[in-house]
Amino acid sequence: MIPRDAPPPDPDYLIAQLREQGESDAALADLLPVVMQVAAAPRPVASAAETTHLLKALLPLLPAVSPVRQVLRHEQALLTRFLRVARAQVSLLHMSFWLVSAVITLLGIVAGLTALPPEFALTLRAGGPLLAIIAVHSAFRGARQGVLELELSCPLSAFGLTLTRLVIILGYDVLLGLLMSSALAVGRVEAGGLLALTLHWLAPLLLVGGAALLGSLWVRLEIAAGASYGTWLLLLGWTIVEHQQGVVSRLLATGEGGLGLLGLALLILAADRVRAAAPALLPR
């Protein structure tokens, strides 16, 4: 490329530069034309093609980053992005969600510590899903309120948003539940240990939460949540009617782990279905 002319140099600036190097006022007149010519010397410009060519020659010399380091960087970036999104999503949850969930947990601890053995497990099985219902309603209440359009316009996918919200609300619920289990495990040694206590509330929490979220793709969230929790309470009521001897009672006693896994599967299915169902949920 042809060298381009330099912009006209500023004499005052050059005089200041000459003074800075210790030139006397008498010498300035002689030296200024010289440095002006240097400052205005031809300035060759590298063309885009030349820069590309140079870059092509340099790229093989770039230090290679090991695959392990690349994976670590990628994971760090993913984690950072998740934390940013999570921070924004947390701000969408009302203060009432955090407080009510904590109060329910506190009541669960009190009830668990004072109730007799059969009702003791019943209390946890009824309280756990209530946390899930409140959480799902708080995090996904906007699905049919016309805000989905805004959510879908953000860079993150609907699937990503759903997963982030689930991690936040379930994380908070599980944290509260674990506090409750720990308190009860200390206060009621005969209750069966931390794992059994945790399963009492965690399995129905996942099952009812997953069913409510999946159902909300077809009916209003309130109806889906009410139906899921109502059905669960009916099943618990049935165990009272059959005096802990029937099929439902035996299922709850022995298959809580399976119910929890089923709930987890429902949650994953619901999150996946959000991706396909999102356009149908947009306001019309």
Place this chain on the structure above:
Amino acid sequence: MAAVQAGDRAALAALVARHHSSLLGYLYNMVGGDRPLAEDLVQETFVRLLRGGHYTVDRAFKPWLYAIATNLARDHFKAAATRYAAPGAVAPDRPDPEPEPEAQALAAEQGQQVAAALARLGPEYRAALVLRFYGDLSLQEVATTLGTPVGTVKSRLSVGCRRLRAILTGAQEASER
């Protein structure tokens, strides 16, 4: 530069795009207006940059880059002097050595009087003048680039200005005759 050292391609592209033309201009004037030679030296500067690996983030990048370029230009002229000097010949002392006829002819042909005049200066004066008045580096940056104290830079600038003035005046008088 830290990202480039970590193997970031985008960072290298940004670095090259940012400094390519300015470095080319500096070397172009350092080698008497020989553009192909300046381009070769630019590439070699970036190659040294990537292979060197001595850069630390607490150092100013531009003086470091220009120091590599200056050393390369200096090495080039040393090698050229060795090639053209007769065995046992003593390198000309002050005043500054004449530039290679080829470079001088090329510079004259391109009508770049300043580049040709600069080429007649000693490399240490030429580098100081070009860095200071053409590259607009501060005295401290010029000192860092050349690896000399600021006082020495001032001295070289002062002497370099006067020698360049003498060369330009002589060239003007010759052309008028």
